[in-house]
Amino acid sequence: MIERWFLLPDMYRVFEDAETLKRFAAAFMRRYYPEWTPIKIKQYRVLAQKEGDKNEHVQ
Numbered sequence: 001m002i003e004r005w006f007l008l009p010d011m012y013r014v015f016e017d018a019e020t021l022k023r024f025a026a027a028f029m030r031r032y033y034p035e036w037t038p039i040k041i042k043q044y045r046v047l048a049q050k051e052g053d054k055n056e057h058v059q
Contacts, residue, residue, distance in 0.1 A: 006046045
């Protein structure tokens with residue numbers, strides 16, 4: 001598994017409700033990084049993972 005942090009756009013900082021931020025972050029990841037699965041959100045960053053090794057080789 002490969003894990004990576006993704007920054008959310010600045011406009012997402014207006015969401016004070018954690019549940020709303022989670023929904024919008026999940027939609028952002030599905031739209032722009034469909035092969036990545038979000039794991040958690042921390043300070044407007046999303047930790048996501050996908051199959052493969054550090055060189056992105058999928059077994």
